[in-house]
Amino acid sequence: MSSAILAASGGVKQVICISWGTKYGAPFINRLYNMVERNITPPFTFTCFTDNREGLHPGILCEDLPPIGVEMPVNTRGIWPKSRLWGPELGSLKGAVLFLDLDLVIVSSLDPFFELGGPDDVVLAKNQTTPFERLGQTSLFRFPVGKLVPLQEKFKENPQWVADTYRFEQRYVSRCAPGGIKLFPRKWVLHFRQDCRWPFPLNYFLAPRLPSSARVVIFPRGLLPQHAIEGRYGSSAPAQTPLQHVAGVFNKEKRRKKGFFQYLRHYILPTKWVADHWR
Incomplete structure (x- = not known):
């Protein structure tokens, strides 16, 4: 065709x-x-x-x-x-x-x-x-x-x-x-947050992955490629080490109304493959 x-x-x-x-x-x-x-x-x-x-x-x-x-x-x-x-x-x-x-x-x-x-x-x-x-x-x-x-x-x-x-x-x-x-086939176009980042607690140890089936990765809802490169979960999230982020779970101001588990899931390490392709 x-x-x-x-x-x-x-x-x-x-x-x-x-x-x-x-x-x-x-x-x-x-x-x-x-x-x-x-x-x-x-x-x-x-x-x-x-x-x-x-x-x-x-x-x-x-x-x-x-x-x-x-x-x-x-x-x-x-x-x-x-x-x-x-x-x-x-x-x-x-x-x-x-x-x-x-x-x-x-x-x-x-x-x-x-x-x-x-x-x-x-x-x-x-x-x-x-x-x-x-x-x-x-x-x-x-x-x-x-x-x-x-x-x-x-x-x-x-x-x-x-x-x-x-x-x-x-x-x-x-x-x-x-x-x-x-x-289009589901595996061609992947959602960064859903398909690439690891679930808690692996997100604190492993950078987001790039599945081999991917042709395009989309970044909806505020987490943009530059944030993934820097290891930030969106524009309002600072770049932090895993320990710094985990410590914030006890600070309501840093959690910004997120529940404990939601806060812990909303962390990513810097993602080099995004920088390799997004240029």
């Missing part, structure tokens, strides 16, 4: 990302581009839809953020600005595109993501946090340009209602994509 998928895009693997505001910016976009370049068989394109092109690698094709004309929902955990990509056009791109979040880490070849399914399929990474729900993960997903227009139109009618109803944009895509969705 890979030949049919690539034929729809002129024989080129098309990778896209989106960036707005100041949370990520050029350093994250450039790292993502470099990881893609190292882990894909040419020909490929890497297109960033962004409101700020300053400092980007010359190999990155830049496009303005697609207009959508609505206020984004508030008080929701979904990343609803991704809905800008669901319109009838995406710059000059045609056929299947592979979307990647800016804060993931690519550790092996992306080629298989262009081989599974057909050119008209919407294919998502499996959401690892809901094993009993057929839910995709939009940190990494492939879709044909224009296929998700019905989702965008429904979203534009009442963005807040859609966000309140589905909570996360990936649930909206999973349940409402025209023709349904397919899922």
